[in-house]
Amino acid sequence: MTHLIDIKGLSFQRNHRPIFSSVDLTITRGKITAIMGPSGSGKTTLLRLIGGQLIPGQGTITIDGQVIHKLKRRSLYQLRKRMGMLFQSAGLFTHLTVFENVAFPLREHTQLSEAMIRNLVLLKLQMVGLRGARDLMPSELSGGMARRVALARAIALDPELIMYDEPFSGQDPISMAVLVKLVHTLNQSLGLTSIIVSHDVPETLSITDYAYVISDGKVIGRGTAESIKHTDSAQLQQFLQGLPDGPVPFHYPAINIEQDLIGETR
Amino acid sequence: MLNYIASLGRFGMHLIQQYGQAGVLLSRTLLRLPNPRKGFPLVVQQVYAEGVLSLLIIIVSGLFIGMVVGLQGYHTLAKFGASQELGPLVALSVVRELGPVVTALLFAGRAGSAIAAEIGLMKATEQLSSMEMMAVDPLQRVIAPRCWGGFISMPLLTLIFNVTAVYGAYLVGVKWLGLDAGAFWSNMQASVDFNLDVVNGIIKSIAFGFVVTWIAVYQGYYAEPTSAGIANATTRTVVYSSLAVLGLDFVLTTMMIGGW
Ligand SMILES: Nc1ncnc2c1ncn2[C@@H]1O[C@H](COP(=O)(O)OP(=O)(O)OP(=O)(O)O)[C@@H](O)[C@H]1O
Ligand SMILES: [Mg+2]
Numbered sequence: 456m457t458h459l460i461d462i463k464g465l466s467f468q469r470n471h472r473p474i475f476s477s478v479d480l481t482i483t484r485g486k487i488t489a490i491m492g493p494s495g496s497g498k499t500t501l502l503r504l505i506g507g508q509l510i511p512g513q514g515t516i517t518i519d520g521q522v523i524h525k526l527k528r529r530s531l532y533q534l535r536k537r538m539g540m541l542f543q544s545a546g547l548f549t550h551l552t553v554f555e556n557v558a559f560p561l562r563e564h565t566q567l568s569e570a571m572i573r574n575l576v577l578l579k580l581q582m583v584g585l586r587g588a589r590d591l592m593p594s595e596l597s598g599g600m601a602r603r604v605a606l607a608r609a610i611a612l613d614p615e616l617i618m619y620d621e622p623f624s625g626q627d628p629i630s631m632a633v634l635v636k637l638v639h640t641l642n643q644s645l646g647l648t649s650i651i652v653s654h655d656v657p658e659t660l661s662i663t664d665y666a667y668v669i670s671d672g673k674v675i676g677r678g679t680a681e682s683i684k685h686t687d688s689a690q691l692q693q694f695l696q697g698l699p700d701g702p703v704p705f706h707y708p709a710i711n712i713e714q715d716l717i718g719e720t721r
Numbered sequence: 722m723l724n725y726i727a728s729l730g731r732f733g734m735h736l737i738q739q740y741g742q743a744g745v746l747l748s749r750t751l752l753r754l755p756n757p758r759k760g761f762p763l764v765v766q767q768v769y770a771e772g773v774l775s776l777l778i779i780i781v782s783g784l785f786i787g788m789v790v791g792l793q794g795y796h797t798l799a800k801f802g803a804s805q806e807l808g809p810l811v812a813l814s815v816v817r818e819l820g821p822v823v824t825a826l827l828f829a830g831r832a833g834s835a836i837a838a839e840i841g842l843m844k845a846t847e848q849l850s851s852m853e854m855m856a857v858d859p860l861q862r863v864i865a866p867r868c869w870g871g872f873i874s875m876p877l878l879t880l881i882f883n884v885t886a887v888y889g890a891y892l893v894g895v896k897w898l899g900l901d902a903g904a905f906w907s908n909m910q911a912s913v914d915f916n917l918d919v920v921n922g923i924i925k926s927i928a929f930g931f932v933v934t935w936i937a938v939y940q941g942y943y944a945e946p947t948s949a950g951i952a953n954a955t956t957r958t959v960v961y962s963s964l965a966v967l968g969l970d971f972v973l974t975t976m977m978i979g980g981w
Binding site: 535539545564605 | 759842844846847848850851852853854855856857858862
């Protein structure tokens, strides 16, 4: 089995607004897969569907042979122990220090001694460059630092699958370069499967093996990093080069602006 | 007219749905027992946060309420030449009614609102979601300890309130107004029945603790993840708990007086 995740005919709605309509997508084991797309196109939603926090309207999401939304609670939690997820908003526990945040999954799921936990936590914090910040509270961190702590926490248990939601946003060029390298190294050295959701197209494409571009509830482009850079689909090129005008809408669906400004009703 | 009936129906459905949700939340929380080695320290932490940190307000209120009841009771009883009966009057009203009810109202304001706000904010900042993704059940890790903390704290706080209130009345009646200390205590002892009065008061406090904590965790867990949503949840916790406590008090009192 080379496919760790297999998504078939996925449809999902939110408040009667379709977010996905029959999307097919596979994530290959041991590779880095990027998911890109305009803001609001449902990338975070896709990760939540994979994590089993949302239930698809139609279609199936199979992870390692198990259909995630049909699992019983116990097996779902068992499966989640093998996943790590970096949330877009970091989601750190505000009542715990940086150290305790990273130690949290270790304390919950392992019987390791205090000394072992300390070593593991410090190693993970070292990877994201925040070993010195171990005693700070999350409220004392900057946005970029908080996301790096969350990253350390997501990899604390050495999961088989890591989902990064915008790992590079809010990072300065140096920490961005370090993180890009870190994601790459983690994938190579530990044989992880990684899913990266990101808007930083060149950085992301530089390390991904395969990329999907979603827009308007559909996959509009797929292929290896090289092939995706050279497709001649207008939609894709507009997105990759960041052109304001083109087939991909920048605006959330709305009636046209003249009508809206002249009109009386909201 | 038809619209009115439809909205009434929607409201009714919404209400029933909420009761259902609250019931499911409670049963899941109580059924998924955390393993004792990890769960026990969490419960102790919550007993501290909800119980110990409420001690000050409970003791101060208990003292003042005891003193006021002592003062009012003395002047009323004196009219009938029965001021010797101040001890029983204070003890009975505090142990049977004031203790459990006032403690529960204060508990809802002090601890209930804090529980709701904390859980709501954890939800809004995706702490609960990220916990779920780390394969840790928030019901077990976050909600259950807060429930047990409340269930344990409320009866203990009530007992402490009772003791300080009676002491407050003693200060006023004996130390200030000059009643005989022996008569004060021995009359009290003679007319307070352990089972009928003290135990019934504790049963009330257990019921109130259960209801207030349940309302607080429910409001927090299902709060809308916005600032206004959390503000609403805390307000509702205090309002609903207070109403529930007062209503339940009437029901329980009727049952207890009606031939138990
Ligand atoms: N809780 C929610 N309730 C209703 N609609 C939602 C909710 N969360 C997201 N949506 C809608 O779902 C769509 C997809 O949201 P999602 O967060 O997945 O976008 P995204 O691709 O991650 O965007 P970004 O790149 O800005 O993070 C959006 O149009 C949003 O309006
Ligand atoms: Mg997103």
